Amino acid sequence: MEALERYEPLIDDFDTFLSACERPLPSVVRVNTIKTDPDTARAALEADGIDVEPCAWHPGLYRLDTQPGANWPYYHGWLHGQEEVSVVPAAVLDPDPDDRVWDACAAPGSKTTQLSALMDDRGLLVATDNNLGRISALRSNAERLGVTNVAITREDARNHSLKPWELKQYDAALVDVPCSCEGTIRKNPDTLDEWSLEHVKGIAGSQKGILRRAVQTVREGGSVVYSTCTFAPEENEAVLDHVLAEEPCRLAEFELPLDYVPGVTEFEGKTFDESVRKAKRIYPHHNDTGGFFCAKLEVEG
Amino acid sequence: MTEQHDGQTFVRLPTDPAGRIYEDQPTREEVLSWWADRFAVPRDVLVDFSFWEKGRGKVWALHTDAESPVRVEGLGMSVLRTRGDHWKPTTNAAQRFGDRADENVLHLTRDQAAAFVAGEDQEIEWDGDWGYLIATHDIAGETEPLGVGLYLHGELRSQIPKGRRRNL
Secondary structure (H helix, E strand, C coil), X not given: CHHHHHHXXXXXXXHHHHHHXXXXXXXXXXXXXXXXXXXHHHXXXXXXXXXXXXXXXXXXXXEXXXXXXCCHHHHCCCEEECCHHHHHXXXXXXXXXXXXXXXXXXXXXXXXXXXXXXXXXXXXXXXXXXXXXXXXXXXXHHHHCCCCCEEEEECCHHHCCCHHHCCCCEEEEEEECCCCCHHHCCCCCCCCCCCCHHHHHHHHHXXXXXXXXXXXXXXXXXXXXXXXXXCCHHHCHHHHHHHHHHCCEEEECCCCCCCCEECCCEECCEECCHHHHHCEEECHHHHCCCCEEEEEEEECC | CHHHCCCCCEEECCCCHHHCCCCCCCCHHHHHHXXXXXXXXXXXXXXXXXXXXXXXXXXXXXXXXXXXXXXXCEECEEEEECCCCCCEECHHHHXXXXXXXXXXXXXXXXXXXXXXXXXXXXXXXXXXXXXXXXEEEEECCEEEEEEEEEEECCEEEECCCHHHCCCC
């Protein structure tokens, strides 16, 4: 937990934050609307003797009193085990059926399959990852959930190629980057054991490259959602600040029916563009979830 | 032309038999007809899909179209094996499209369904065709496909892949 002390200046009720970080997370499933609907899935869970507590802010998101994987609706691909707060970025991007969408860091596919469901499993969803083992997990999740509109590519997202896709730009992109994962401490209590500022700074370099590539591949007027499950401003507001300066895009306002605070414009002597306040920081004590960061960008050229 | 089937590249199935890149390559029409003939899945369920091979006889369905060939790791869903005399749908395809099937569908009780998804073979009476069937059961008031079974000599052999089996 020591690594989190550096965020005390950013967080008003720091003790509440720390004690939330020490509590384990409830198990949550997202109902897969490609195969069923929230009421039917809930009835099937309850018929299996599993208590269901709906998350009020998002339909078809249920907290369970047990592990998500050993029941009939899961077998049928009606459910996907997904941390509550990780449902945020795809819901914010909210693609339309028949859109062309890029999921830049897709595996193991929680958000990819959620995007596909939001697209009504139509249009083209290109899902990229650079690791074959993780791609295998992505494939099996996508197929179990009945996804048929996804093309999976193995690439470094920073050099993503539009060549297989007629060089046409996307309508939207999701950039849920690999990060230092500080916000997952409730799920993985040892996640901070290997924490170092060098790692944070190193990974921020590739986050900037991936977000820049996403802005380049999306058409004018299209949207890019950037998210991490970490608190470090180096991986959040600083990445946005960099890409705002380098690529034709601006931060967009968006609604989110959860508790959050705005992005920060100053940390450890560094200042960031004022517009990063449009990004949202979700701390574990806000909604009894993991920690998360989410921003929406509009592409301008 | 068979060098296009290096196991890495997806090639769209031909619409015309003259477009085959190897002798018994399935055509798009044959795939649509097979689902209609074997399982009575209406053609309109699959007509919006493009069909692809990655490696001989491994057919994938994509719910849009793309330029062929395309070198990617996955393209839609793996739906069908066409090698050999008897084409075999995948578990995932049976689950995705099997709710529209009306023939060669074997309805199981809850106990039979549990044995089936655990990967067990079981003796069941069935007076329909032998071969690959879609097994279903009832859940939450709906009839839902479980996957593919091979029916032979009075026995339903579960074809659920090891990674998908569950003890429920």
